[in-house]
Amino acid sequence: TTGLITLDDGYANTGSCQSAITFIDGEAGILRYRGIPIEDLAERSSFVETAQLLIFGRLPNEAQRSEFRTLLTENAALHRDMRKHFDGFPVTAHPMAILSAMVNAIQTHEVRDEEATDRQHFKQAAAGLMAKTRTIAAASYKSHIGQPIAYPRYDLNYAENFLHMMFSVPYRDYEATPEVAHALNMFLVLHADHEQNCSTSTVRMVASSGANMFASVSAGVNALWGPLHGGANMGVIEMLDEIRTTGIKPQDYINRVKDKKSGVKLMGFGHRVYRNFDPRARILKDAADKLLDAMHITDPLLDIAREVEQAALADDYFASRRLYPNVDFYSGIILRAIGIPVDMFTVMFAIGRTPGWIAHFREVSENPAQRIYRPRQVYTGAQLSEWQPRSER
Ligand code: SDX
Numbered sequence: 148t149t150g151l152i153t154l155d156d157g158y159a160n161t162g163s164c165q166s167a168i169t170f171i172d173g174e175a176g177i178l179r180y181r182g183i184p185i186e187d188l189a190e191r192s193s194f195v196e197t198a199q200l201l202i203f204g205r206l207p208n209e210a211q212r213s214e215f216r217t218l219l220t221e222n223a224a225l226h227r228d229m230r231k232h233f234d235g236f237p238v239t240a241h242p243m244a245i246l247s248a249m250v251n252a253i254q255t256h257e258v259r260d261e262e263a264t265d266r267q268h269f270k271q272a273a274a275g276l277m278a279k280t281r282t283i284a285a286a287s288y289k290s291h292i293g294q295p296i297a298y299p300r301y302d303l304n305y306a307e308n309f310l311h312m313m314f315s316v317p318y319r320d321y322e323a324t325p326e327v328a329h330a331l332n333m334f335l336v337l338h339a340d341h342e343q344n345c346s347t348s349t350v351r352m353v354a355s356s357g358a359n360m361f362a363s364v365s366a367g368v369n370a371l372w373g374p375l376h377g378g379a380n381m382g383v384i385e386m387l388d389e390i391r392t393t394g395i396k397p398q399d400y401i402n403r404v405k406d407k408k409s410g411v412k413l414m415g416f417g418h419r420v421y422r423n424f425d426p427r428a429r430i431l432k433d434a435a436d437k438l439l440d441a442m443h444i445t446d447p448l449l450d451i452a453r454e455v456e457q458a459a460l461a462d463d464y465f466a467s468r469r470l471y472p473n474v475d476f477y478s479g480i481i482l483r484a485i486g487i488p489v490d491m492f493t494v495m496f497a498i499g500r501t502p503g504w505i506a507h508f509r510e511v512s513e514n515p516a517q518r519i520y521r522p523r524q525v526y527t528g529a530q531l532s533e534w535q536p537r538s539e540r
Contacts, residue, residue: 198502218274340503415476
Protein backbone atom coordinates (compact mmCIF):
# COMPACT_ATOMS: atom_id res chain seq x y z
CA THR A 148 0.00 0.00 0.00
CA THR A 149 1.14 3.55 -0.41
CA GLY A 150 1.01 5.87 2.54
CA LEU A 151 0.10 9.52 2.15
CA ILE A 152 3.20 11.05 0.56
CA THR A 153 3.63 14.69 1.56
CA LEU A 154 5.18 17.65 -0.27
CA ASP A 155 8.02 17.84 2.23
CA ASP A 156 9.52 14.83 0.48
CA GLY A 157 10.80 17.57 -1.86
CA TYR A 158 8.76 15.75 -4.47
CA ALA A 159 11.48 13.14 -4.45
CA ASN A 160 8.83 10.48 -4.29
CA THR A 161 5.76 12.30 -5.54
CA GLY A 162 4.41 13.36 -8.88
CA SER A 163 3.30 16.68 -7.39
CA CYS A 164 5.64 19.58 -6.74
CA GLN A 165 5.80 23.26 -5.86
CA SER A 166 6.24 25.92 -8.52
CA ALA A 167 5.98 29.71 -8.70
CA ILE A 168 5.62 29.98 -12.47
CA THR A 169 2.01 29.34 -13.54
CA PHE A 170 -1.26 29.21 -11.63
CA ILE A 171 -4.37 27.38 -12.85
CA ASP A 172 -7.79 27.20 -11.21
CA GLY A 173 -9.55 24.44 -13.14
CA GLU A 174 -12.99 25.13 -11.68
CA ALA A 175 -12.92 28.87 -12.34
CA GLY A 176 -11.04 28.64 -15.64
CA ILE A 177 -8.20 30.84 -14.40
CA LEU A 178 -4.71 30.78 -15.97
CA ARG A 179 -1.97 33.21 -14.85
CA TYR A 180 1.72 33.40 -15.74
CA ARG A 181 3.62 34.74 -12.69
CA GLY A 182 0.27 36.09 -11.43
CA ILE A 183 -0.69 37.94 -14.62
CA PRO A 184 -4.00 36.80 -16.23
CA ILE A 185 -3.62 35.06 -19.57
CA GLU A 186 -6.31 37.31 -21.06
CA ASP A 187 -4.11 40.39 -20.53
CA LEU A 188 -0.96 38.72 -21.81
CA ALA A 189 -2.62 37.23 -24.91
CA GLU A 190 -4.00 40.60 -25.99
CA ARG A 191 -1.24 42.96 -24.90
CA SER A 192 2.08 41.11 -24.44
CA SER A 193 4.63 40.06 -27.04
CA PHE A 194 5.72 36.45 -26.97
CA VAL A 195 9.29 37.46 -26.12
CA GLU A 196 8.34 39.56 -23.10
CA THR A 197 5.97 36.77 -22.02
CA ALA A 198 8.94 34.40 -22.27
CA GLN A 199 11.03 36.74 -20.12
CA LEU A 200 8.16 36.94 -17.59
CA LEU A 201 8.06 33.16 -17.33
CA ILE A 202 11.83 32.58 -17.29
CA PHE A 203 13.04 35.55 -15.20
CA GLY A 204 9.93 36.14 -13.08
CA ARG A 205 8.73 39.56 -14.24
CA LEU A 206 7.88 41.51 -17.37
CA PRO A 207 11.01 43.15 -18.81
CA ASN A 208 11.64 46.88 -19.02
CA GLU A 209 12.65 48.33 -22.38
CA ALA A 210 16.39 47.69 -21.88
CA GLN A 211 15.84 44.08 -20.75
CA ARG A 212 13.45 43.42 -23.65
CA SER A 213 15.85 44.92 -26.18
CA GLU A 214 18.79 42.91 -24.78
CA PHE A 215 16.86 39.63 -24.98
CA ARG A 216 15.57 40.38 -28.49
CA THR A 217 19.16 40.98 -29.63
CA LEU A 218 20.26 37.71 -28.02
CA LEU A 219 17.44 35.90 -29.87
CA THR A 220 18.52 37.27 -33.24
CA GLU A 221 22.24 36.76 -32.64
CA ASN A 222 21.80 33.19 -31.44
CA ALA A 223 19.30 32.04 -34.04
CA ALA A 224 21.78 30.58 -36.49
CA LEU A 225 22.47 26.86 -36.45
CA HIS A 226 26.07 25.66 -36.45
CA ARG A 227 27.04 24.70 -40.02
CA ASP A 228 27.57 21.07 -38.90
CA MET A 229 24.05 20.98 -37.39
CA ARG A 230 22.61 21.63 -40.78
CA LYS A 231 24.16 18.39 -42.03
CA HIS A 232 21.68 16.55 -39.78
CA PHE A 233 18.84 17.78 -42.00
CA ASP A 234 20.41 15.98 -44.96
CA GLY A 235 20.26 12.75 -42.97
CA PHE A 236 16.53 12.87 -42.21
CA PRO A 237 14.26 11.22 -44.80
CA VAL A 238 11.79 13.61 -46.48
CA THR A 239 9.01 11.73 -44.66
CA ALA A 240 10.53 12.43 -41.21
CA HIS A 241 7.94 13.91 -38.82
CA PRO A 242 8.85 17.50 -37.87
CA MET A 243 8.56 16.60 -34.16
CA ALA A 244 11.15 13.83 -34.58
CA ILE A 245 13.46 16.35 -36.24
CA LEU A 246 12.80 18.95 -33.55
CA SER A 247 13.55 16.69 -30.59
CA ALA A 248 16.72 15.32 -32.23
CA MET A 249 17.98 18.77 -33.21
CA VAL A 250 17.18 20.38 -29.84
CA ASN A 251 19.25 17.68 -28.18
CA ALA A 252 22.03 18.17 -30.76
CA ILE A 253 22.33 21.91 -30.01
CA GLN A 254 24.29 21.08 -26.85
CA THR A 255 26.97 19.32 -28.91
CA HIS A 256 27.68 22.58 -30.73
CA GLU A 257 26.97 24.92 -27.79
CA VAL A 258 30.06 27.12 -27.34
CA ARG A 259 30.25 28.34 -23.74
CA ASP A 260 31.70 31.84 -23.32
CA GLU A 261 34.14 31.11 -20.46
CA GLU A 262 34.16 34.79 -19.37
CA ALA A 263 30.36 34.82 -19.04
CA THR A 264 28.89 34.51 -15.57
CA ASP A 265 26.50 31.61 -15.03
CA ARG A 266 23.57 34.03 -15.19
CA GLN A 267 24.79 35.57 -18.44
CA HIS A 268 25.46 32.10 -19.86
CA PHE A 269 21.99 30.89 -18.87
CA LYS A 270 20.37 33.96 -20.46
CA GLN A 271 22.31 33.38 -23.69
CA ALA A 272 21.54 29.64 -23.66
CA ALA A 273 17.84 30.33 -23.01
CA ALA A 274 17.64 32.88 -25.83
CA GLY A 275 19.63 30.50 -28.03
CA LEU A 276 17.26 27.61 -27.36
CA MET A 277 14.17 29.74 -28.07
CA ALA A 278 15.71 31.15 -31.23
CA LYS A 279 17.12 27.86 -32.51
CA THR A 280 13.80 26.05 -31.90
CA ARG A 281 12.25 28.55 -34.31
CA THR A 282 15.13 28.15 -36.79
CA ILE A 283 14.98 24.33 -36.65
CA ALA A 284 11.22 24.38 -37.31
CA ALA A 285 11.53 26.76 -40.26
CA ALA A 286 14.62 24.99 -41.60
CA SER A 287 12.94 21.56 -41.46
CA TYR A 288 10.07 23.01 -43.49
CA LYS A 289 12.43 24.65 -45.99
CA SER A 290 14.48 21.43 -46.30
CA HIS A 291 11.23 19.50 -46.86
CA ILE A 292 10.17 21.77 -49.74
CA GLY A 293 13.71 22.13 -51.10
CA GLN A 294 14.11 25.85 -50.50
CA PRO A 295 17.07 27.68 -48.91
CA ILE A 296 16.83 28.58 -45.22
CA ALA A 297 16.01 32.26 -44.46
CA TYR A 298 17.66 33.90 -41.45
CA PRO A 299 15.95 36.21 -38.93
CA ARG A 300 15.92 40.00 -39.35
CA TYR A 301 16.59 42.51 -36.58
CA ASP A 302 13.56 44.59 -37.55
CA LEU A 303 11.02 41.80 -37.03
CA ASN A 304 9.59 40.43 -33.78
CA TYR A 305 9.67 36.73 -32.93
CA ALA A 306 6.40 35.77 -34.65
CA GLU A 307 7.09 37.93 -37.71
CA ASN A 308 10.58 36.43 -37.99
CA PHE A 309 9.19 32.91 -37.87
CA LEU A 310 6.84 33.67 -40.75
CA HIS A 311 9.70 35.35 -42.64
CA MET A 312 11.90 32.27 -42.10
CA MET A 313 9.07 29.98 -43.21
CA PHE A 314 7.71 31.81 -46.23
CA SER A 315 10.33 34.25 -47.60
CA VAL A 316 12.08 33.19 -50.79
CA PRO A 317 15.36 34.57 -52.20
CA TYR A 318 13.59 36.88 -54.60
CA ARG A 319 10.85 38.14 -52.22
CA ASP A 320 10.56 38.60 -48.46
CA TYR A 321 7.29 37.49 -46.87
CA GLU A 322 5.66 40.42 -45.05
CA ALA A 323 3.16 39.32 -42.39
CA THR A 324 0.10 41.54 -42.07
CA PRO A 325 -0.43 42.99 -38.58
CA GLU A 326 -3.46 40.71 -38.10
CA VAL A 327 -1.53 37.55 -39.00
CA ALA A 328 1.46 38.56 -36.85
CA HIS A 329 -0.85 39.35 -33.91
CA ALA A 330 -2.69 36.02 -34.26
CA LEU A 331 0.56 34.03 -34.28
CA ASN A 332 1.96 36.05 -31.38
CA MET A 333 -1.23 35.35 -29.40
CA PHE A 334 -1.04 31.63 -30.30
CA LEU A 335 2.53 31.48 -28.96
CA VAL A 336 1.67 33.41 -25.77
CA LEU A 337 -1.29 31.11 -25.06
CA HIS A 338 0.91 28.01 -25.41
CA ALA A 339 3.89 29.37 -23.46
CA ASP A 340 3.26 27.49 -20.21
CA HIS A 341 0.64 25.46 -18.43
CA GLU A 342 1.81 24.28 -15.02
CA GLN A 343 2.57 20.57 -14.59
CA ASN A 344 1.26 19.17 -17.90
CA CYS A 345 2.75 15.97 -19.27
CA SER A 346 5.61 17.52 -21.25
CA THR A 347 6.56 20.09 -18.62
CA SER A 348 6.58 17.41 -15.92
CA THR A 349 8.87 15.43 -18.23
CA VAL A 350 11.24 18.39 -18.51
CA ARG A 351 11.22 18.78 -14.71
CA MET A 352 11.85 15.07 -14.17
CA VAL A 353 14.82 14.98 -16.56
CA ALA A 354 16.16 18.25 -15.10
CA SER A 355 15.93 16.81 -11.58
CA SER A 356 18.59 14.24 -12.49
CA GLY A 357 21.01 17.07 -13.27
CA ALA A 358 20.70 16.74 -17.06
CA ASN A 359 21.23 19.96 -19.03
CA MET A 360 18.54 22.23 -20.47
CA PHE A 361 18.79 20.91 -24.04
CA ALA A 362 18.45 17.27 -22.97
CA SER A 363 15.54 18.17 -20.66
CA VAL A 364 13.64 20.20 -23.28
CA SER A 365 14.27 17.55 -25.96
CA ALA A 366 12.52 15.05 -23.66
CA GLY A 367 9.65 17.52 -23.30
CA VAL A 368 9.31 17.76 -27.09
CA ASN A 369 8.87 13.99 -27.27
CA ALA A 370 6.24 13.97 -24.52
CA LEU A 371 4.33 16.80 -26.25
CA TRP A 372 4.21 14.82 -29.51
CA GLY A 373 1.63 12.35 -28.20
CA PRO A 374 -1.91 12.65 -29.68
CA LEU A 375 -3.44 13.04 -26.21
CA HIS A 376 -1.20 16.06 -25.56
CA GLY A 377 0.28 18.48 -28.09
CA GLY A 378 -0.43 16.16 -30.99
CA ALA A 379 -4.14 16.88 -30.48
CA ASN A 380 -4.03 20.10 -32.49
CA MET A 381 -3.22 18.04 -35.58
CA GLY A 382 -5.84 15.49 -34.51
CA VAL A 383 -8.55 18.17 -34.40
CA ILE A 384 -7.94 19.27 -37.98
CA GLU A 385 -7.80 15.64 -39.17
CA MET A 386 -11.10 15.01 -37.35
CA LEU A 387 -12.82 18.10 -38.81
CA ASP A 388 -11.48 17.28 -42.26
CA GLU A 389 -12.81 13.70 -41.96
CA ILE A 390 -16.27 15.08 -41.11
CA ARG A 391 -16.02 17.43 -44.10
CA THR A 392 -14.81 14.86 -46.64
CA THR A 393 -17.09 12.01 -45.52
CA GLY A 394 -20.11 14.26 -45.15
CA ILE A 395 -20.94 12.61 -41.81
CA LYS A 396 -23.18 14.83 -39.68
CA PRO A 397 -21.42 16.25 -36.59
CA GLN A 398 -24.06 14.62 -34.38
CA ASP A 399 -23.40 11.23 -36.00
CA TYR A 400 -19.67 11.68 -35.41
CA ILE A 401 -20.40 12.50 -31.79
CA ASN A 402 -22.52 9.39 -31.50
CA ARG A 403 -19.51 7.41 -32.74
CA VAL A 404 -17.39 9.03 -30.02
CA LYS A 405 -19.99 8.12 -27.39
CA ASP A 406 -19.82 4.48 -28.45
CA LYS A 407 -16.85 3.41 -26.33
CA LYS A 408 -16.16 0.48 -28.62
CA SER A 409 -15.21 2.86 -31.39
CA GLY A 410 -12.22 4.07 -29.40
CA VAL A 411 -12.77 7.45 -31.07
CA LYS A 412 -12.17 10.56 -28.98
CA LEU A 413 -13.48 14.04 -29.69
CA MET A 414 -10.12 15.65 -30.33
CA GLY A 415 -9.64 19.07 -28.76
CA PHE A 416 -12.17 18.26 -26.05
CA GLY A 417 -11.54 17.49 -22.37
CA HIS A 418 -8.87 18.45 -19.88
CA ARG A 419 -7.57 16.94 -16.65
CA VAL A 420 -7.69 20.29 -14.85
CA TYR A 421 -10.26 22.56 -16.54
CA ARG A 422 -13.72 21.32 -15.58
CA ASN A 423 -15.90 24.14 -16.96
CA PHE A 424 -13.91 25.78 -19.74
CA ASP A 425 -10.34 26.28 -20.93
CA PRO A 426 -9.76 30.07 -21.00
CA ARG A 427 -7.35 29.62 -23.89
CA ALA A 428 -10.02 27.94 -26.03
CA ARG A 429 -12.33 30.93 -25.57
CA ILE A 430 -9.59 33.35 -26.62
CA LEU A 431 -8.55 31.22 -29.61
CA LYS A 432 -12.16 30.79 -30.83
CA ASP A 433 -12.57 34.56 -30.90
CA ALA A 434 -9.13 35.03 -32.49
CA ALA A 435 -9.95 32.53 -35.24
CA ASP A 436 -13.12 34.45 -36.09
CA LYS A 437 -11.26 37.77 -36.15
CA LEU A 438 -8.34 36.48 -38.24
CA LEU A 439 -10.52 34.88 -40.90
CA ASP A 440 -12.59 38.08 -41.11
CA ALA A 441 -9.44 40.21 -41.42
CA MET A 442 -8.04 37.91 -44.10
CA HIS A 443 -11.41 37.84 -45.87
CA ILE A 444 -11.32 34.05 -45.97
CA THR A 445 -13.73 31.40 -44.86
CA ASP A 446 -12.77 27.95 -43.67
CA PRO A 447 -15.39 25.18 -43.79
CA LEU A 448 -13.58 23.50 -40.91
CA LEU A 449 -14.35 26.47 -38.67
CA ASP A 450 -18.05 26.10 -39.39
CA ILE A 451 -17.82 22.36 -38.70
CA ALA A 452 -15.89 23.05 -35.47
CA ARG A 453 -18.66 25.33 -34.27
CA GLU A 454 -21.32 22.72 -35.11
CA VAL A 455 -19.36 19.98 -33.33
CA GLU A 456 -18.83 22.17 -30.27
CA GLN A 457 -22.52 23.12 -30.14
CA ALA A 458 -23.68 19.50 -30.50
CA ALA A 459 -21.20 18.20 -27.92
CA LEU A 460 -22.00 20.87 -25.33
CA ALA A 461 -25.71 20.01 -25.72
CA ASP A 462 -25.01 16.30 -25.18
CA ASP A 463 -25.12 14.85 -21.67
CA TYR A 464 -22.21 12.48 -22.40
CA PHE A 465 -19.87 15.47 -22.52
CA ALA A 466 -21.65 17.65 -19.97
CA SER A 467 -21.77 14.83 -17.40
CA ARG A 468 -18.05 14.21 -17.87
CA ARG A 469 -17.35 17.97 -17.81
CA LEU A 470 -15.72 17.88 -21.23
CA TYR A 471 -15.26 21.22 -23.01
CA PRO A 472 -13.11 22.56 -25.84
CA ASN A 473 -9.46 22.79 -24.83
CA VAL A 474 -6.58 24.84 -26.24
CA ASP A 475 -6.28 22.56 -29.27
CA PHE A 476 -9.87 22.79 -30.53
CA TYR A 477 -9.62 26.11 -32.38
CA SER A 478 -5.86 26.67 -32.56
CA GLY A 479 -5.49 24.68 -35.78
CA ILE A 480 -7.96 26.95 -37.58
CA ILE A 481 -5.61 29.87 -36.95
CA LEU A 482 -2.52 27.96 -38.08
CA ARG A 483 -4.32 26.80 -41.24
CA ALA A 484 -5.35 30.35 -42.09
CA ILE A 485 -1.73 31.50 -41.68
CA GLY A 486 -0.59 28.73 -44.04
CA ILE A 487 1.30 26.51 -41.58
CA PRO A 488 1.25 22.88 -42.83
CA VAL A 489 -0.76 20.53 -40.56
CA ASP A 490 2.22 18.29 -39.83
CA MET A 491 3.93 21.31 -38.22
CA PHE A 492 1.03 22.16 -35.86
CA THR A 493 2.55 20.33 -32.89
CA VAL A 494 5.91 21.92 -33.67
CA MET A 495 4.15 25.29 -33.33
CA PHE A 496 2.89 24.19 -29.92
CA ALA A 497 6.48 23.25 -29.00
CA ILE A 498 7.85 26.63 -30.14
CA GLY A 499 5.26 28.31 -27.92
CA ARG A 500 5.94 26.02 -24.95
CA THR A 501 9.74 26.34 -25.07
CA PRO A 502 9.96 29.37 -22.71
CA GLY A 503 7.74 27.55 -20.21
CA TRP A 504 9.95 24.48 -20.37
CA ILE A 505 13.03 26.70 -19.91
CA ALA A 506 11.42 28.40 -16.90
CA HIS A 507 10.62 25.06 -15.27
CA PHE A 508 14.10 23.71 -16.08
CA ARG A 509 15.56 26.74 -14.34
CA GLU A 510 13.23 26.41 -11.34
CA VAL A 511 14.32 22.80 -10.82
CA SER A 512 18.00 23.15 -11.64
CA GLU A 513 18.53 26.27 -9.51
CA ASN A 514 16.64 24.91 -6.48
CA PRO A 515 19.25 23.89 -3.87
CA ALA A 516 16.64 21.74 -2.12
CA GLN A 517 15.79 19.92 -5.35
CA ARG A 518 15.95 16.13 -5.15
CA ILE A 519 15.66 13.71 -8.05
CA TYR A 520 12.07 12.88 -9.08
CA ARG A 521 11.46 9.32 -7.96
CA PRO A 522 7.71 8.53 -8.02
CA ARG A 523 6.68 5.31 -6.23
CA GLN A 524 4.16 2.70 -7.51
CA VAL A 525 1.43 0.35 -6.34
CA TYR A 526 2.97 -3.06 -7.06
CA THR A 527 0.46 -5.41 -8.74
CA GLY A 528 2.82 -8.14 -9.96
CA ALA A 529 3.61 -11.68 -8.75
CA GLN A 530 4.30 -12.29 -5.08
CA LEU A 531 7.53 -13.96 -3.94
CA SER A 532 8.27 -16.82 -6.43
CA GLU A 533 10.99 -19.47 -6.77
CA TRP A 534 13.43 -19.71 -9.65
CA GLN A 535 12.92 -22.88 -11.75
CA PRO A 536 15.47 -24.63 -13.97
CA ARG A 537 14.55 -24.47 -17.65
CA SER A 538 13.83 -28.24 -17.75
CA GLU A 539 11.04 -27.72 -15.19
CA ARG A 540 9.37 -24.67 -16.76
C1 SDX B 1 -3.23 19.48 -23.87
O1 SDX B 1 -2.32 19.03 -19.03
C2 SDX B 1 -2.32 20.08 -19.74
O2 SDX B 1 -2.37 21.20 -19.27
C3 SDX B 1 -2.24 19.85 -21.24
C4 SDX B 1 -2.38 21.09 -22.11
C5 SDX B 1 -1.20 22.00 -21.99
O3 SDX B 1 -1.36 23.21 -22.25
O4 SDX B 1 -0.07 21.50 -21.75
O5 SDX B 1 -3.56 21.77 -21.75
C6 SDX B 1 -2.45 20.72 -23.60
O6 SDX B 1 -2.68 18.43 -23.92
C7 SDX B 1 -4.73 19.59 -24.03
C8 SDX B 1 -5.41 18.21 -24.25
C9 SDX B 1 -5.28 17.82 -25.74
N1 SDX B 1 -5.76 16.45 -25.93
C10 SDX B 1 -6.92 16.20 -26.58
O7 SDX B 1 -7.71 17.05 -26.98
C11 SDX B 1 -7.21 14.71 -26.80
C12 SDX B 1 -8.65 14.39 -26.43
N2 SDX B 1 -8.83 14.56 -24.96
C13 SDX B 1 -8.74 13.38 -24.14
O8 SDX B 1 -7.84 12.41 -24.57
C14 SDX B 1 -8.70 13.72 -22.64
O9 SDX B 1 -9.72 14.58 -22.41
C15 SDX B 1 -7.42 14.28 -22.04
C16 SDX B 1 -6.23 13.47 -22.38
C17 SDX B 1 -7.23 15.69 -22.46
C18 SDX B 1 -7.62 14.28 -20.52
O10 SDX B 1 -7.59 12.97 -20.11
P1 SDX B 1 -8.09 12.55 -18.64
O11 SDX B 1 -8.10 13.68 -17.71
O12 SDX B 1 -7.34 11.32 -18.31
O13 SDX B 1 -9.62 12.26 -18.89
P2 SDX B 1 -10.22 10.83 -18.83
O14 SDX B 1 -9.58 10.05 -19.94
O15 SDX B 1 -10.10 10.35 -17.43
O16 SDX B 1 -11.74 11.10 -19.23
C19 SDX B 1 -12.77 11.00 -18.28
C20 SDX B 1 -13.98 10.47 -19.06
C21 SDX B 1 -13.72 9.10 -19.69
O17 SDX B 1 -14.98 8.49 -19.86
P3 SDX B 1 -15.47 7.39 -18.72
O18 SDX B 1 -14.35 6.41 -18.54
O19 SDX B 1 -15.74 8.23 -17.47
O20 SDX B 1 -16.73 6.81 -19.31
O21 SDX B 1 -14.22 11.34 -20.19
C22 SDX B 1 -14.01 10.63 -21.39
C23 SDX B 1 -13.20 9.42 -21.05
O22 SDX B 1 -13.43 8.35 -21.98
N3 SDX B 1 -13.29 11.54 -22.29
C24 SDX B 1 -13.53 11.66 -23.59
C25 SDX B 1 -12.66 12.65 -24.04
N4 SDX B 1 -11.92 13.09 -23.03
C26 SDX B 1 -12.31 12.38 -21.95
N5 SDX B 1 -14.43 11.02 -24.38
C27 SDX B 1 -14.40 11.42 -25.69
N6 SDX B 1 -13.60 12.36 -26.21
C28 SDX B 1 -12.71 13.00 -25.41
N7 SDX B 1 -11.93 13.93 -25.90
